[in-house]
Amino acid sequence: MMRTVIFDMDGVIVDTEPVHRYAYFRHFEELGITVTNAEYATFTGRSTKNVYQHLKNQHGLADEVPALVLGKRAFFNRAFDEKPDLELLDGVRALIEDLHQHGLELLLASSASHSTINRVMRRFELGPYFSHLLSGEDFPRSKPDPAIFAHAAALATAPPSECLVIEDSANGVTAAKGAGLYCIGYNSPHSPLQDLSHANLVVAHFRELTAARIAAIEAD
Incomplete structure (x- = not known):
């Protein structure tokens, strides 16, 4: 699980x-x-x-x-x-809240800078849901290098076999798999030309995911 x-x-x-x-x-x-x-x-x-x-x-x-x-x-x-119309992607707040309410630990591992991550956390009041916020600017190599996800898994309370990544880019999926982690590819309409076929599971909308479904996933 x-x-x-x-x-x-x-x-x-x-x-x-x-x-x-x-x-x-x-x-x-x-x-x-x-x-x-x-x-x-x-x-x-x-x-x-x-x-x-x-x-x-x-x-x-x-x-x-x-x-x-x-x-x-x-x-x-x-x-x-x-930009007044900047919003969270459809369904992601409900998923984050569902995961949090069911006791799953949430981490953020983004290639964005600390400045951008903090702006997003403040604007949408998401900070309390995440135990750690990792920025790609702290790592010498970007995704597809697996370092950021390997570090995130090391910080998690669960062992790597009980951690999964949600990614929308080919580089991100490659990084997650390189870190030995289960990966859900999100086929985001905002991330074109991304090959997610190497993810363990690909979804087109966050409606497809719930805390119960994610918790029940068994690592390959």
Whole structure:
């Protein structure tokens, strides 16, 4: 049975992807670089730091990675605070509350920065439901590297065999499986071009999940 659920954030709990996309492309324009839609799709599930290290290497950007991250973050923060229609994804609050009410431990393991994670937690008052909030900026490599999920499982009260991950990106599913964890792929309409076929289970809506169903899952 499962006793701990590790959530990704972007594309799973809240759709900040349009805000990220806006911020990235405004910053790309400012930097004078061209990024195709296909290349941008490969950034899903990767930390901002990792993305800018890749872009610095590829485009020979003069600024150091921390400065590039801050430049993009400035665009993101303004857009996030000004976007009135930013909402949790349909059904996810009910699932979080159901899991919490039935005693399952919840952790967050997101490639987003601590700043973005904290903004989401404050705006939607989700902090009390989660025992740990992990940010990809604390790890040298992004998903699909499994380090963030391996660390989340190490922090959990349950053993790894009783932890599962909910992810919406191919990189995230690969990271979860690489950490030896059961993974539910969420086929989010906000995360296009993602191959989730290597997840243990794929769902199209959070209505398909309940605390009872998740608790009853047996690890492969």
